[in-house]
Amino acid sequence: xxxxxxxxxxxxxxxxxxxxxxxxxxxxxxxxxxxxxxxxxxxxxxxxxxxxxxxxxxxxxxxxxxxxxxxxxxxxxxxxxxxxxxxxxxxxxxxxxxxxxxxxxxxxxxxxxxxxxxxxxxxxxxxxxxxxxxxxxxxxxxxxxxxxxxxxxxxxxxxxxxxxxxxxxxxxxxxxxxxxxxxxxxxxxxxxxxxxxxxxxxxxxxxxxxxxxxxxxxxxxxxxxxxxxxxxxx
Numbered sequence: 001x002x003x004x005x006x007x008x009x010x011x012x013x014x015x016x017x018x019x020x021x022x023x024x025x026x027x028x029x030x031x032x033x034x035x036x037x038x039x040x041x042x043x044x045x046x047x048x049x050x051x052x053x054x055x056x057x058x059x060x061x062x063x064x065x066x067x068x069x070x071x072x073x074x075x076x077x078x079x080x081x082x083x084x085x086x087x088x089x090x091x092x093x094x095x096x097x098x099x100x101x102x103x104x105x106x107x108x109x110x111x112x113x114x115x116x117x118x119x120x121x122x123x124x125x126x127x128x129x130x131x132x133x134x135x136x137x138x139x140x141x142x143x144x145x146x147x148x149x150x151x152x153x154x155x156x157x158x159x160x161x162x163x164x165x166x167x168x169x170x171x172x173x174x175x176x177x178x179x180x181x182x183x184x185x186x187x188x189x190x191x192x193x194x195x196x197x198x199x200x201x202x203x204x205x206x207x208x209x210x211x212x213x214x215x216x217x218x219x220x221x222x223x224x225x226x227x228x229x230x231x232x233x234x
Contacts, residue, residue, distance in 0.1 A: 003127040012134025019142035019197075020204050024111035028102040029143060030193040034154065037161050039147030040140070041095045045084050045103060047136025050112050052080040054132035057120040064121070073116045078107045095164040111139060146196050154188035156181025 018024045025046070033039045056076050057064075064072050085103050088096040096103065106112065115135055120128040152158055156178030162170040186192050 003123065005127070005130060008127060008131050009134050012131060012136075013138045013141070014204075017138040017142065017204075018111035018114075018135055019139050020201050022111065022114070024114060025109045025139065026197075028105060028109070029139075029146070030190060030197065032099055032102050033143055033147040033150055033193055033196075034188045035151045035161065036144055036147045036159055037095065037165050038098060039143035041088075041092065041165050042099055042102060043136070043140025043143040045088065045099075046106055046109065046112070047133065047140055048084055049077060049080045049106050049109075050115060050132035050136040050139075051129055052132075053077045053112055053116050054120040054128040055125060056080075057116045058123060058125045058128035061121045069121070070113075070117065073113060073121075074107065077112055077116070081106045092165055098164070111135065142197075142200060145200060146193065149196050149199075150187045150192055152177060153184050154192070155183055 012018075016022060019026070019029055028042055028046075032042050053073070053076050057073060081104060084106075085096070088099075088103065115132060119131050123131070148158060151160065156176065158175045158177060160174045162173045166173075187196070
């Protein structure tokens with residue numbers, strides 16, 4: 001069975017994006033995206049779990065009995081989440097405390113379980129790893145965009161506290177966009193996350209609609225030419 005790697009890539013990044021299209025994993029997405037560093041930390045952790053779980057499920061897909069498939073998938077995902085949680089405690093402890101319960105809750109992320117059950121269990125290792133990576137990147141990009149939007153509107157700055165993830169070298173990465181900005185509390189609160197995500201989904205829908213309209217316009221001359229040729233031949 002041939003695998004369309006281009007389709008896998010486009011599905012993960014755009015056409016079947018877990019956050020904008022499937023609308024999966026919204027609880028952590030809306031809860032921790034008050035800043036770029038929080039969003040990036042959760043996104044990287046989720047991507048690592050996606051890739052690792054897809055790889056493992058694909059490797060052992062022919063050995064897993066159908067009757068206990070889902071419990072085994074949960075155990076695999078939980079094992080990788082625990083490992084990443086311990087790594088974050090050791091390397092990025094302050095960020096781990098900020099993200100709190102949402103790191104262990106990656107186990108219940110429907111996007112990760114969904115990819116294991118819908119894709120990895122049916123496809124070879126290389127395709128499954130690519131699927132997990134692209135889905136993770138697509139999810140992370142949405143997290144970072146939403147986090148950047150909320151941080152900018154809420155504080156007037158971007159990339160604050162990036163040293164929590166990248167070390168002391170990133171302490172001076174903060175970019176003040178709006179000086180003497182009083183702040184917009186609504187953007188940082190959970191309602192701001194809902195509004196921000198709605199705007200991102202609306203933007204994607206507009207882009208898709210325009211792309212579809214352009215595609216149809218490009219097809220019309222070909223269809224007209226084809227119909228004229230049929231009439232002339234007749």
